[in-house]
Amino acid sequence: MKKKEYRKAVSLIHNVKYGGLPTHYPSLLSWSKTKNLSKISKLWEEYFFKDSNEPFSVYIHIPFCATKCRFCFLQINSKKNVPDEYLNALIDELVYFKKMGSIRKKTDSVYIGGGTPNLMTAAQIKKLGKALKENLDLSSCRQIIMESNPGFWDDEKIEEALKMGVNAIISGVQSFDEDISSLNNRTQNMDNFFNVINKFKNNGVLVNIDMLLGLSGSRENFLKDLKLLAKTYPHQVHLNRIKPLKENQILIEKNRLKDMQNKAFSFLEKIGYKRIDEDSASLFGGRNINIQGNPSYQIYSTILGLGSSAMGHIFGKLRYRNEKDYKKYCLKASCGILCCEINEKISEKQEVIHYCLNKLSDGKVIISELKNIFSEKAANYALKKLNKAVALKLALKRNGDYYTAGETDFFALTVLFYEKKYLKKIAKIKI
Ligand code: SF4
Numbered sequence: 001m002k003k004k005e006y007r008k009a010v011s012l013i014h015n016v017k018y019g020g021l022p023t024h025y026p027s028l029l030s031w032s033k034t035k036n037l038s039k040i041s042k043l044w045e046e047y048f049f050k051d052s053n054e055p056f057s058v059y060i061h062i063p064f065c066a067t068k069c070r071f072c073f074l075q076i077n078s079k080k081n082v083p084d085e086y087l088n089a090l091i092d093e094l095v096y097f098k099k100m101g102s103i104r105k106k107t108d109s110v111y112i113g114g115g116t117p118n119l120m121t122a123a124q125i126k127k128l129g130k131a132l133k134e135n136l137d138l139s140s141c142r143q144i145i146m147e148s149n150p151g152f153w154d155d156e157k158i159e160e161a162l163k164m165g166v167n168a169i170i171s172g173v174q175s176f177d178e179d180i181s182s183l184n185n186r187t188q189n190m191d192n193f194f195n196v197i198n199k200f201k202n203n204g205v206l207v208n209i210d211m212l213l214g215l216s217g218s219r220e221n222f223l224k225d226l227k228l229l230a231k232t233y234p235h236q237v238h239l240n241r242i243k244p245l246k247e248n249q250i251l252i253e254k255n256r257l258k259d260m261q262n263k264a265f266s267f268l269e270k271i272g273y274k275r276i277d278e279d280s281a282s283l284f285g286g287r288n289i290n291i292q293g294n295p296s297y298q299i300y301s302t303i304l305g306l307g308s309s310a311m312g313h314i315f316g317k318l319r320y321r322n323e324k325d326y327k328k329y330c331l332k333a334s335c336g337i338l339c340c341e342i343n344e345k346i347s348e349k350q351e352v353i354h355y356c357l358n359k360l361s362d363g364k365v366i367i368s369e370l371k372n373i374f375s376e377k378a379a380n381y382a383l384k385k386l387n388k389a390v391a392l393k394l395a396l397k398r399n400g401d402y403y404t405a406g407e408t409d410f411f412a413l414t415v416l417f418y419e420k421k422y423l424k425k426i427a428k429i430k431i
Helices: 003-015 036-047 082-102 121-135 155-164 180-182 193-202 219-232 254-270 295-299 326-334 346-363 367-374 376-391 408-417 421-429
Strands: 057-060 108-115 143-148 166-174 206-213 236-241 281-284 302-306 311-314 317-320 340-345 397-400 401-403
Touching: 003 302, 003 408, 003 421, 036 082, 036 311, 036 317, 036 340, 082 121, 082 302, 082 326, 121 155, 121 295, 155 193, 155 311, 166 311, 193 206, 193 219, 206 219, 219 254, 254 281, 295 346, 302 317, 346 367, 346 376, 346 408, 367 376, 376 397, 376 401
Parallel strands: 057 108, 057 302, 108 143, 143 166, 166 206, 206 236
Antiparallel strands: 236 281, 302 311, 311 317, 317 340, 397 401
């Protein structure tokens, strides 16, 4: 491969991130159109009937929002309601997997994301809750988390969410200023916001609030937003920096955004929060709220992704994404057909590379942990690559563990760890 091709492939890989989660290895840019559904069913069946140590969780995607926000990079359908046809298809998919054996596994967590899941009516939330209880083993489920738009909650919906077992919510606020929301084509009514958050908190539900820095437009609005955020005193705060949807669309200078983010975190630290990563702060000082959002969970778990565009993963075997087109998804699910649209079969080798790339971007690879998760063969493969990273001065070795420090060269690390077959495929993508 030529240097130009490497640059193109690596830059495309680094541009693919979903909600800040670690980039998959191999990147979904290299996955193939699903041709053989029965092979994928077989992998799931084998997984459900075999013992394995990694946690099993379920991700449910609700890809509908009242309007599409101008800054949103997700595949979203603008709808005033979640179509019943879609909810029924989700339930059909749950039943399909139950028949295959999913109920044999203890579900560790359920994440209902979107989109705007609380666009569902109270009756739909109730129906989904019933389907989850009937089709999954939730007896030791640690968390049911739901993303939501604060303006779409009402008492009935909250009650049904609590009955479903929701014990954490992610509330996308982005900006408290309704004019700014409407300028960004965002449907958001904040009238009942404080009551809604208090009601959840009073019922023992953990609350995370997402804000988008750079949306506020002015320094005054930014400070006002921060004070209102402090007034709700959520358990966790996510302060994302706005990203241009296109390379040439610079909304606000990068360094200024970083500066705003740092100021916001020092304000939060003064009132009791602890910064837990680049974009989040927590009252507990740990990643307590979103189990599935924890990078370690994304590295070592099996996730059954249900719904249109949902992504899933059988550890050491498969990564896949369901049909993007929700109508096609509904048709397939209602006919009892597996909804996978693209996939990549993987082995332990790809998992250990995924592990190293993500751990290095987080700062360190602890060898005892790596050896605990992976076989000797996979661990030895990783050690060879890690030692090469040290020889190339991309990482440091201390007391047997591997660290990245200061300005890490992620381009060089990606080139070192990525298998050529994937880079070649990605470099061929037309942009
Ligand atoms: S509410 Fe969230 S998911 Fe929906 S369009 Fe806006 S940013 Fe995208």
